[in-house]
Structure formats: C-alpha cells, structure tokens
Amino acid sequence: MTWSPESWKNFPIKQQPTYPDQDVLGGVRAKLESMPPLVFEDEIVKLRKGLAEVAEGRGFLLQGGDCAESFSEFSEEHIQQMVQVMLQMAVTLTYAGQCHVLKIGRMAGQFAKPRSADMEEIDGVSLPSYRGDSVNGIEFTAEARVPDPQRLLDSYHQSAVTMNLLRALTRGGFASLRNVKEWNLAAMAGGPLGEKYGEMAERIHESLDFIEACGLPIEAFASLQGTALYTSHEALLLDYEEAMLREHEGKWYDLSAHFLWIGERTRQLDHAHVEFLRGVENPIGVKVGPAATADDVSALMDKLDPDKEPGKLVFITRVGAEGAYEKLKSLFERVELSGRKVVWVCDPMHGNTVKASSGLKTRKFESVVSEIQAFFKAHKAVGTWPGGVHLEMTGRNVTECTGGAYALSDEDLLECYDTQCDPRLNAAQSLEVAFLVAEELKNLRG
Template sequence: MSNWNPSSWRQHTALHQPVYPDQDALADVTAQLKQSPPLVFAEEVRSLRDDLGRVERGEGFLLQGGDCAESFAEFSEQNLRDTVKVILQMAVTLTYAGSCPVVKMGRVAGQFAKPRSSPVETRDGVSLPSYLGDSINGIDFTSASRTPDPQRMLRAYQQSVTSINLLRAMATGGFASLQNIRAWNLESVQATPLAQRYGAMTDQIHQALDFMHACGVPLEAFSSLQGTALYISHEALLLEFEEVMAREVDGCWYDLSGHCLWVGERTRQPGSAHLEFIRGVENPVGVKIGPTASVDDCLNLCQQLNPDNQSGKLLFICRMGVEQTQQVLPQLLGSVKQAGHKVVWVCDPMHGNTETASSGYKTRNFDRIMAELEAFFAAHREAGTYPGGLHLEMTGRYVTECTGGAYAIREEDLHHCYETQCDPRLNAGQALEIAYRAADELRRFRQR
C-alpha cells in the first residue's frame, strides 16, 4: 500500500459526492473532525475481522441490519433500543433454530449518506438538488434545505457518538444478556403469529438455562451469555468524512468511523474513488454486487480489495433480484471459489425488489424478498459455497413500507405509517419472519 494514503481517492473519479458552495466552511469542519476522537477502536475492527473469518470458513453467520438512512429528526434512545431488540431477536432465532453462532452488525451510527439515481429532484416545475442524506443536506424541498452544508457532518458525528455509547451500554450492561431474552419482545410483534413461535423458543431457552443453573454451572462466568458484540457499519459514500476518520494505528490505516464499510453498486466501478479509498484500510470492507456484475468484476474486486487473500476481509453483498440470483449468482460463486478467493457472501434481498406502488409510494414486496433469500441459499448449494449472511434495511418500529408479511400489509395500507427517509424498510414483524426463514434454510444447509 505504499502508493495509498487517505486522500489518494482525490486522484480518481468520485461519483455521488456533494458540491459544497462554501469551501472554507468545509475545510473548517474537516479540520475539526480530524482532531476529534475516533468512533470505534482498531482492536474492535480486528475482532470483527476474526469473527468474519469464522463466517467465511462456514463457522458462523452474519446478521447486518438497520435503517436505510439514519435521521436527525427521528433519533431517540427508544428508536435505537427497538432496533437493537429486533436484531437480538433475529440473532437468537438464527442461533437457536439455525444451530449457528451469529455476528451482529448494525447499519447504524454512520448511515447518514445515500446515493440517488438523479442529482436533481423536480416538483411542480421546480428543480433542486436531490436529498443525499442528513449528513449532507435536508429532506425539506427548499433551496436552503437542499444546499449541501458541511456542518451536518459534525451533527452526524455527534449523533454517532451518542448511538455508539448507547449500543455499548446495551451490549454489555445486561440488556443483551440471554437471561433477559423475554425483555426483547416488541409490543408490535405480539399481534402476529410469530409471537407464539418466539415465545415457545424463549421458554425452551429459559428451561435450558435453568437446568444449567440447577446443575451448578456458573452462568455469570460465561461472557457470551451475559452480553454480546454489536458492531457498526455504513456505506462509505461521503469521502470527505471518511478521509478524516482514517487513523494510523501500529503502522496500519483504519477508517475508525465504523467497524465495517461497504461500497455500493453505483460507486464500485473500476478506478472509482470509493474503491481506491477502501482498498487501503484494514477494516472489513463490502461491495454491493448487483445484477450487472460479471465474473471479471468479482475477480478484479477480490484482487484489488483483498490482494493478500485474508479471511474476514472482503464481503460481497448480493442484491440482484430473484431471477438474476437464480441465473447469474451460481456462476459468480463458482468462479470466485475456483480462483481460491476468500469472500463472505451476504444476501441483500431488499434492493433488487424495489418497486413503485400505484399510489406513488416506493415499496418492496415481502414475498419477493423471501424468494430472493431462498434463491441465494439455492445458489450456494449449487455452487458448493457457503451462504455467509443477511443484510436488511429494517427498523424495530411498526412501519407500513413493505407489502405482505406477518401483517399482510397491502398497497392501500402504505400511507398509514410510511416514515422512511429514502427506501422502504421491513418492520419488526417482517424482519423476524425473515430471520425464521433464514434460520430454516441455514439449518438445512448445515445439515447437508
């Protein structure tokens, strides 16, 4: 990496970046951030690398989930707590029903920027810059709101600090203890058929813990029962921010804005500034693999982002849609396997199934999401590779953004609680239902 440094991305084509009208203000903000403490620590990044290495070897499963785009306005301890609750519920479901340890990673504490299909939005003949996420501009359709403002990066940083503090307290302060499994129940899920199934599972887990306690096993001595590791991740889109959060530790560079970073389908082109940036950091890095990805694309990404072929370093997050997952993915899996590259293959069944309802709401159909998940596992069976994880846009709240699922949400129901800043998310009940299906698939896969 002798030819890499945190600013070498500036010599490459950088797509989906804001144009700041006040460059002096931008320089002032980036100088402040450069002097600010990191959001995570290099030791935590290395720990995640180790955990993902076990996933890559078929000894675990990755669960990655959270908001499409975090919001300043909707941030609260309760909203974050609800998201953590559903992640913990999903993880224990996958662990228990899928007989597999689960690495838990949130799309949180940094997921503030989003690429858009067009740089301009037009309403009633008025054109303004598109909303690019709260760390860049505002969602209100006014010139002042849509003008990129570097001060928003400072607010995103501060909200991330608060989020990480809350996450660490929940992960290690007793909230995530397996003995508190019943406390993770979300009221909104109680009205679904999943409640009975989840309740039966928690009863069985409690009976097992009571039996161990009765046999004299000191449960408090097992850290894995008393808490968990909750890693954070986000799309490394806003390069001005990522550059100043890169820190040198023991002679290596880490992007300490998060434990894991990924590059999207729109910014993974050969020679892109985003690939240039993430190739130089020690973090685990992901790349979204869409329906246009070729074998050569995947092999070149492996060589560029993981030239030493390290376990736990590179994730391919597949977002192809059902048909392409069935038709294209097996060939990609087989070619990467034959070349000997180490990759954690992750299923993102959300992005390839976005559609616009007749009412104008952007939505996703639950059955299509489930079908892509099943096709992902089938492709790995065909290729003889390991399905390593699940990546979901989801929330712990009861929202009506995706049709179908446990609540049988219809298109005419979307307006009831449609709150997303960008893309439609699974609500808690739908996310838990996905976890059960993934656990069933994973158990059958591991039994083979």
C-alpha cells in the same frame, strides 16, 4: 500506485455533494481529524477474525438497520427498538438455525445516500436531490437542499451518542439471554410471530435453568450476559471518511465504523471509493448488482484484497428476485475456482423495489424471501457457504413493505410510511425473515 490517505483525490469520483464553500469544508475536516474515534482498532481486528470464521462456514452474518439514519428520529427508544429486534433475530438464527451469529448494525453513521439523479422535480420545481442528513435537508426547499459541511459534524456527534447507547445496551445487561422473553416487541404480541418467538424463548429459559441447576451460574458466562454489535455504513462521503482515518502501528484504520461498504454506484475499479478503501484495515463490503459480471468480481478481489487476507472482503449481492439463482451461481463459481475465501451476503431489498398503486416505493415480502431462497440454493449447488443477510429494517411497526405474516397491502402503506429514503421491513417482517433463514440454514446443514 502507492496508496496514501489522500490518493483517492487523484481519481474520478461519483455521488459527492458540491459544497458552495470549500473553506468551510476544510474547517470541518480539521475538526473531525482532532475528534476522538468512534470505534477502536482492536474491535476492527476482532470483527475481521469473526468474518474469517464466517467465510469458512463457521458463522453467519446478520447486518441490518435503517435505510438512512435521521437527525429528527434520533432517540433512545428508536435505537433500543432496533437493537431489540436484532437481538431477537440473532437468537432465532442461533437457536433455530444452530449457527453462531455475527451482528452488524447499519447504525452510528449511515447518514448519506447515493441517488439515481442529481436533481429532483416536484410540481415543475427542480432542486438538488436529498442525499441524507449528513449532506442536506429532506425538506423540498432551495435553502434545505444546499449541501452543508457542518452536517458532517452533526453526523459525528449523533454517531458518538449512538455508540455510547449501543455499548450500554449490549454490555449492560439488556442483551443478557435471561431477557430473551422481554425482547418480544409489542407490535407482535398476540400474533403468530409473537407466539412462535415466545415458544422458542421459553425453551431457551428452560435450558438456562437446567445449566444453573447443574451448578453453573449464568453470570459466569460472559457470552450469555452480553453481545458484540458492530457498526457499519456506506463509505460514501470521502471527505468525512478520510478525516476519520487514524494510523496505528503503520496501518490505517477508518475509525468512523467497524465495517464499511462500497455501493453499487461507486464500485468502479478506477474511481475514488475503491482507491480509498483498498488502503484501510477495516473489513470492506462491496454491493454487487444484477449487471455485475464474474470478471467484475475477480477484479474487485484483486484490487481490494490482493493479499487474500481472511475476513477482509464481503460481497453483498443485490440482484433482485427474478433470475437470481443463475446470476448468483455464476458469481459463486468464479470465486470458488479462484480459491479465495470471501464472505457472501444477500441483500434482498435493493433489487426488489417497486412502486405501489399510491405511487410510494415499496418492497414485496415474497420477493425478499424469493431472493434469499435463490441465494441459498445457488450456494448449495456450488458447494459454497451463504455467509449472511443484509436488510433495511427497523424495530418499529412501520408499513413500508407489503406482505408477510400480517399480510400488509398497498392500502396499508399509508398508515405508517416514515422512511427517509427506501422502504424497510418492520419488526414483525424482520423476525419472520430470521425464522425463514434459520430454516434454510438447518436444511443446508442436513
């Protein structure tokens, strides 16, 4: 079937809000279509080239950020903390893991979330589920839970401001390697991870001093003075995504973000999300859960990447720690036999969500680590490249996931549990994952 920007409307669709006034939605779409893009075509092309290098085993993808961005939590401090911890993780992977790192944030657009049920019940009252700030309000009231198309415009404007700040932070000196010591977050000061990171930062500074002593000023190396941080979100709300399409030289780019992914709940071959994203030039991710088969993966490759273009397709596995090795190994083997080069990324978060004794959702750090280790082990067995990790995380000192170097318990969860939806790794836990992944990379390289 011939693809067009609107062809997705001829297919079944899941996880969409039901707007009470379609005329209002149409007006919002028209406004979005006239807005400037959030990202640019050449940035998307550059990212695809970087992902092609990752697929060939010459790089590693670090993707991370909030489960769902929030209108209420929006601040310069929040964004800077997220960038700071991602820079820490990236330099750890680069230095300790001896690997070039491609960085993608779940930022500047991650405002919508799929839900397991359309309705939510509290104390006998049933209301539509909260679907992210771009759809409705988190407050448990009938008024707040009505889907409001105007929120799509709010999402766009917040994303634009976030993009401006991200560009300033990554290109304006904050991301210079000369600041590697200053990136150490206060939440880790004086602890085991702060000390470990500090030692590494000191060695990096010594290396920079040596380079300058040889007569090579650091300012002459653009790659040491700043970095590229790409943006991503789940392409869930197709009215928004279609409105952000722009045509360039006969090709269609979704300029709401650099990288878009299809969720586990919306990756059906004959449904709207796959239809829409098969026609855009952005690199596309697909979440692959425990029920996915090798046949599913093969069919998705044929649909989303029929021309076998390098850097086009990313499979993000989220199978859970239990039995992960065998499940992943079978998927890797099928793709390897096909001769295709895709990027494999491990999401060790979504398959490991449990309920704590308090009733709060949490994730155990040891389960997160276990799935990552199974991911590396399966790749080593098949002879394929573990392309990256995808983490729900924050630069704040939240208490949403248990375990880690600071041994958070179920009782600690109540101290700072602030997530909009799912539990996130805090800054210390995120950096700890980076050190563990770096060690896996070193072992893999021998």
